[in-house]
Amino acid sequence: MTRVITYGTFDLFHEGHRRLLERARELGDHLIVGVTSDAYDDSRGKLNVAQSLVERIRNVTASGLADEVIVEEYEGQKIHDIQRYAVDVFAIGSDWVGKFDYLRDYCDVVYLDRTKGISSTKLREVNGGGVIRLGVLGSGRIASRFVRESKFVSGVNVEAVWSRRHARAIEFAEDFELQWANENLEDLLEHVEAVYIATPHGTHVDLARKALAAGVHVLCEKPIALNRADLEEVYALADEKDLILLEALKTAFSPGFQRMVAIARGGTIGAIRSVDATFTKLVKGGRELKGPDGGAISELASYPLLAITKLLGDSPSAVTTRVFQPEDSAVDQFARIDVDYPDAIATAKVGLGVKAEGELVVAGTRGYLYVPAPWWLTEYFETRFEDPRDNRKYYYKFDGDGLRYELAEFVSMIRDGSRESFKLRRADCLAIASLIERARSEQVRFG
Known part of the structure; x- marks a missing residue:
């Protein structure tokens, strides 16, 4: 008997899932299907899973294609399962090509072609959305x-x-x-x-x-x-x-950044009086260095201006910008944007041809909050005080490139019919657009 195993979340069970299980089943005589637990999905950065583990197992069982269903609960379990169940073939979708080659030491590994164009008429409806x-x-x-x-x-x-x-x-x-x-x-x-x-x-x-x-x-x-x-x-x-x-704007939707804003604005460091945020990268060519829409401000300023807006509000009283633009460059390569508020000041520094420490520092009347580079991929930050015994460190996940966070929010908004996300309000985006517009048009150049 040839024993085959495959794994997946199998949320909102659809025709693509069915076809994958059908092809996996064709590879042997006995098909084992591993369904990921909620905790394991969370640990590996899977977002927006709509159905419970019990519902997802029921979906797989109802397909009639699995001879056996197990629960995948931890990283590394696949090796244990393959040996425990005497598996001959491990099958997985082709979008994971190369990811599981290490399992060839234990069994055959087959990457199954991804199903293209899932039929919307065959999608399982959940809470009114498929x-x-x-x-x-x-x-x-x-x-x-x-x-x-x-x-x-x-x-x-x-x-x-x-x-x-x-x-x-x-x-x-x-x-x-x-x-x-x-x-x-x-x-x-x-x-x-x-x-x-x-x-x-x-x-x-x-x-x-x-x-x-x-x-x-x-x-x-x-x-x-x-x-x-x-x-x-x-x-x-x-x-x-x-x-x-x-x-x-991926940073706005990441768990660490959201928590950082909540702690800073919640009074932990007192009243916020200053925000300094820097984002630079060295770029040798490409659209970023081409006019009229390239340059450090248009390419990078959204990130530090997001931090400033979230921490100090969307109604600054004044904006002053200084930019470095070499004579032979079509765009600004470094810029400092000073944003004044009635009770605070902020500075955003961005660069495409200048490299600086990419940190975020939020100064308050009781202490300050420090996020090390790259702060826009917020995984860790500290609150620091006059008495270092009061200092505290915070750690959060930032999975992959972070784009999954913005997509997950987008999908949730479509499902829920929400026009606006509290994580990134329209007022935030309009304030950032206004600041970018002013920074690009009202500036002092040097270089």
Whole structure:
């Protein structure tokens, strides 16, 4: 007898799950299916699982394809299960190619082709919502990271891609086994419920308008708009169409950053009087260094301005910007944005051609809060006081590239019909857009 084993969350059991189990079953005589526990899903960064473990086991059992169902509870269990159940073949979806090659020391490893284009008529309905079909606009680095991260968010399936270069879209679809590589944006919008926009900044507003006009929810990379008026316009269109428009500013949705803001604003360090946030990276070429929409401010300022806005509010009293732009550069390469409030001051420093310590320091009347570099991937921070015995350290998970957090929030908003997330309010985004607009237009240049 040939014994086969496979694993998965199997949330919102759909046709793709069924086909994977059917192909796994064809590899042997006895199929064992491991269903991940809630605790294990949490530990490996799986988000938005809608069904309980009992419901998910029931889904697999009801398919009639599993001879045996077990629970996967911890990292490393696969090796133990393979030996315990005398497994001959380990089978898993092809989106994990290479990940489980280490199991070849214990059994055969087979990567099964991913199911393309899950039929929406066969999706299991849960709380009025099934699996959301999503399209990606753009085919660059961030789009690639997004598709990989989407595997860790339950209730969504990336099915299509559109790019300004169709040949690149075809390659992207092949790399990630997507059903469609659409040459025309209109074609993509016809067969998805939502899109993720990961194109250059200057294209965001126009693409968001087209998607919303077509009745499609939008998750758009930061910044959605480089000025407040454009952002207000697309928010108004989203409201008119009763759709979700969310800015993909990943830091805002990460557990560590949310907790940091709550502790700082909750009075632990007293009244906040100063926020200093820095984000720099060295870039040798690419769209970031090209005008008119490139530069350190448009590329990076959203992050420190998010921290400033969340900690000090969305109504600053004054903004002053100094930028370094070499004569041979089309864009600013370093900028310092000073933001004044009635009772506090803040500084955001960003750079594409200058490297600095990427830390966040929040000064208060009782103590201060320190987040080490890279603070925008918040995993750890400290509260520090005059008496060091009062200091405290905080640790939080930040899984993968962090894009799963923004996608999970987006999916939850669609399911719940929520227009706004408390993690990133419209007022926050409008304030950031205003600050970026002012920083780009009202500045003192040197260099």
